[in-house]
Amino acid sequence: MKAEERVIGNIEGMLKLSPIACEMLQKAVIEKDRSLLEEISRIERDGDDLRRETARIIYKGAFIPYLRSNILRLVEDVDDILNTVDKAGxxxxxxxxxxxIRSSIEVGRLLEINVLLCKIMSKNFIEFFKDPEKLKEAAIVVRMLEKEADNMKHSALESLRSRDIEFWDGLFTFNFIESIEEISDVVEDTMDTLQVIVLGL
Incomplete structure (x- = not known):
């Protein structure tokens, strides 16, 4: 297998981990199953292993020089998705x-949006290279979902302010909501990087 194919395969592998991690986070909240949060950390470590291996292949000469920096950036963006899910966990x-967070409609929708976004990226990643038009359409959907996620976050935080919650629980809940919205931001960044790469091919 060519070095370039290994890089693309590894990035696809990292992307496939992202909806699994997001679904685990969603399930952990719904079912109050904290053991799933440990599993998210394991997935993040698996993604980190792939990131390191992929970076080594690129530094050894995969891809022509003008593409390398953006490919490396894509690898880091995808890794950041997994890192952010783990941070939320x-x-x-x-x-x-x-x-x-279990009763909040907005938090539930945020968790759902993250699963959808990661599935869009992971299921269509290879196809995006073959069909730039499909990539363009997906980018529009990603931006729409990210905007919805941002609105959901602000609404959830507004509701949180009106609740009588113990200080530390309130702080960690605030940080959790910020983090699950950040996932959608990072997916959008990943999509932007991917578009730059595909346009440069």
């Missing part, structure tokens, strides 16, 4: 009373 682990 760590905040969730610190919340003693999960009632607010």
């Amino acid at each position: 760590k905040y969730c682990r610190k919340i003693n009373d999960l009632d607010f």
Whole structure:
């Protein structure tokens, strides 16, 4: 297998981990199953292993020089998706009373949006290289979902302010909501980087 094919395969592998991690986070909240949060950390470590291996292949000479920096950036962006899901999981682990995030319609929608976004990226990644028009259409959907996620975050935080919650639980809940919205931001960044790469091919 060519070095370039290994890089693309590894990036696809990292992307495929992202909806799994997001679904685990969603399930952990719905079912109050904190053991799933540990599993998210394991997935993040698997993604980190792929990131390091992929960077080594690129530094050894995969891809022509003018593409390398953007390919490396894409690898880092995808890794950042997994890191951000793991960060959200760590905040969730610190919340003693999960009632607010379990009952919040906005938080539920945020978790759902993240799963959708990661599935768009992971299921279509290879196809995006073959069909730039499909990539353009997907980018529009990603931006729409990211905008919705931003609105959901502000609405959830507004609701949080009106709740009587213990200080530390309130802080960790705030950070959790910020983190799950950040996932959509990072997916949008990943899509932007991918568009730059495909346009340069």
